Amino acid sequence: MEKNPKHQSTEGIINDDKVIIVNKLYKSFGDNDVLKGFNLDLKKGENLVVLGKSGSGKSVLIKCMVGLLYPDDGEVAVLGKNIPKLDQDELDHLRVRIGFLFQSSALYDSMTVRENLEFPLRRHWISKSKEEVNELVMEALKNVGLEDAVDKMPSELSGGMRKRIGLARTLILKPEIMLYDEPTTGLDPITSREISKLIVEIQHTYQTSSIIITHDMACAKIVANRMIILVDGICYAIGTYNDLEQSKDPKIRPFFE
Amino acid sequence: MFKKNRYKDFLKETGEISAFAGRFFKEGFKPRYEFAELIRQCFIIGYQSLPLVCVTAFIMGLVLTVQSRPTLEEFGAESYLPAMVAISVIREIGPVITALICAGKIGSSIGAELGSMRVTEQIDAMEVSGTNPFKYLVVTRILACTLMLPLLVIVGDTISLYASYIGVNLKGVVSWHLYYTQVFDTIDFSDLIPAFIKSYFFGFVIGLIGCYKGYNSKKGTEGVGLAANSAVVVSSLLIFILDLIAVQIADLMGLT
Numbered sequence: 307m308e309k310n311p312k313h314q315s316t317e318g319i320i321n322d323d324k325v326i327i328v329n330k331l332y333k334s335f336g337d338n339d340v341l342k343g344f345n346l347d348l349k350k351g352e353n354l355v356v357l358g359k360s361g362s363g364k365s366v367l368i369k370c371m372v373g374l375l376y377p378d379d380g381e382v383a384v385l386g387k388n389i390p391k392l393d394q395d396e397l398d399h400l401r402v403r404i405g406f407l408f409q410s411s412a413l414y415d416s417m418t419v420r421e422n423l424e425f426p427l428r429r430h431w432i433s434k435s436k437e438e439v440n441e442l443v444m445e446a447l448k449n450v451g452l453e454d455a456v457d458k459m460p461s462e463l464s465g466g467m468r469k470r471i472g473l474a475r476t477l478i479l480k481p482e483i484m485l486y487d488e489p490t491t492g493l494d495p496i497t498s499r500e501i502s503k504l505i506v507e508i509q510h511t512y513q514t515s516s517i518i519i520t521h522d523m524a525c526a527k528i529v530a531n532r533m534i535i536l537v538d539g540i541c542y543a544i545g546t547y548n549d550l551e552q553s554k555d556p557k558i559r560p561f562f563e
Numbered sequence: 564m565f566k567k568n569r570y571k572d573f574l575k576e577t578g579e580i581s582a583f584a585g586r587f588f589k590e591g592f593k594p595r596y597e598f599a600e601l602i603r604q605c606f607i608i609g610y611q612s613l614p615l616v617c618v619t620a621f622i623m624g625l626v627l628t629v630q631s632r633p634t635l636e637e638f639g640a641e642s643y644l645p646a647m648v649a650i651s652v653i654r655e656i657g658p659v660i661t662a663l664i665c666a667g668k669i670g671s672s673i674g675a676e677l678g679s680m681r682v683t684e685q686i687d688a689m690e691v692s693g694t695n696p697f698k699y700l701v702v703t704r705i706l707a708c709t710l711m712l713p714l715l716v717i718v719g720d721t722i723s724l725y726a727s728y729i730g731v732n733l734k735g736v737v738s739w740h741l742y743y744t745q746v747f748d749t750i751d752f753s754d755l756i757p758a759f760i761k762s763y764f765f766g767f768v769i770g771l772i773g774c775y776k777g778y779n780s781k782k783g784t785e786g787v788g789l790a791a792n793s794a795v796v797v798s799s800l801l802i803f804i805l806d807l808i809a810v811q812i813a814d815l816m817g818l819t
């Protein structure tokens with residue numbers, strides 16, 4: 307494997323199986339129409355970046371994919387299951403296979419880093435011995451380069467470290483799909499680049515398929531295999547970073563300037 | 564226009580709180596039961612408020628005794644002092660003051676904690692980790708409050724009665740034996756039971772409102788402050804309203 311993950315080839319990782327299909331998704335809050343017939347498909351193994359201004363409904367979109375929000379209309383098929391139709395048990399089973407990195411990292415303030423990482427293991431009825439759990443925790447922390455932080459409280463960590471721990475907590479269940487909600491927002495450019503590289507590394511080591519929501523072009527450039535631009539509640543454009551960068555469309559240009 | 568909206572909001576919120584309470588009963592009795600978390604919450608809630616409850620109970624008992632003495636003296640009825648204080652502490656002051664203290668202490672901390680968990684997406688994170696956050700966070704806290712408040716009231720009552728003994732002895736001498744014979748001659752089960760039942764309801768209201776406000780907290784940091792603040796205001800008010808209702812019911816049942 308090469309040192310810099312950016313130059314790793316994605317050949318053999320991405321194939322044409324669709325792991326997520328979003329079809330004509332509608333969602334509104336009161337009279338605020340957020341998504342108005344959004345379409346998307348995520349291929350197995352790829353990193354798909356969804357670009358959009360803040361408040362354009364990016365978080366709403368991925369929350370519909372894990373059943374945190376219910377669409378008003380449309381289909382959200384994840385790993386072959388239509389999310390809005392699942393009952394609680396089926397949803398919980400499916401959620402083990404989907405990792406969600408929250409915008410605010412969402413570490414549990416009242417627990418140490420170790421307890422944070424153990425939480426999804428304990429709660430998903432994954433019964434393991436103490437040693438196995440400890441091993442998984444240390445492995446997940448090693449993958450994000452923060453083994454020292456294991457007994458710290460979240461309040462003692464910096465923003466970038468919290469992101470990494472959040473990532474470790476998500477990765478501990480070895481998800482097939484990762485959903486990242488603005489992974490680099492609020493971080494300095496250097497830390498942002500580290501997180502972006504980590505996302506690519508995860509794609510390669512765990513063979514995950516990921517949707518990365520962002521408005522940070524530097525991050526998009528590093529991680530994206532394909533990009534979607536969300537404007538006015540619909541999928542406005544699809545293409546690679548280079549394709550879209552050439553575009554003269556007045557609604558696409560602002561992202562690259 | 565402004566007034567009409569306030570009125571509508573009030574009705575809407577009342578409905579929402581009722582629905583929240585309904586959800587508590589519906590989800591609370593279905594497995595999976597979060598026993599470990601319930602015990603932890605009971606410990607935290609009881610332990611957090613114990614010092615404050617003890618101090619206020621002590622002061623209330625003492626002050627009540629010292630202030631009632633002159634009036635009773637005027638009627639030459641000083642010997643009724645222990646009995647009178649005991650009745651007011653057991654029936655009314657104990658439960659209500661303890662509940663108000665806990666509304667301030669527990670209600671605000673639940674409101675702020677759940678509020679910040681909502682705002683920083685910790686509640687969503689729990690949900691995707693295969694945990695029903697309503698059961699894990701809300702049901703355990705409401706139950707813990709409901710179970711712990713009566714215990715705190717009992718502790719508070721006891722301390723108030725000790726303090727009252729000290730108060731009685733500040734002027735004049737009454738032996739411990741005489742004091743408690745007088746107290747226990749006046750108190751009977753028709754005083755204790757309504758007060759005890761009432762405390763369960765007070766605890767339930769503190770937990771319910773704290774959780775409701777925190778769980779439905781608005782986005783942003785001011786949402787957390789608002790959740791904590793309104794949890795205290797609304798639950799304190801509800802404690803008085805419940806107390807009013809409890810008095811009427813006890814009266815109708817002849818438990819006076």
Ligand SMILES: Nc1ncnc2c1ncn2[C@@H]1O[C@H](COP(=O)(O)OP(=O)(O)O)[C@@H](O)[C@H]1O
Binds near residue numbers: 360364
């Ligand atoms: N739970 C909710 N209730 C009401 N409105 C919401 C909710 N979640 C999001 N919205 C609204 O949906 C719009 C899109 O929000 P969001 O998806 O968070 O934007 P972003 O693209 O910045 O992630 C915003 O106008 C927001 O106010």
Ligand SMILES: [Mg+2]
Binds near residue numbers: 409
């Ligand atoms: Mg967002």
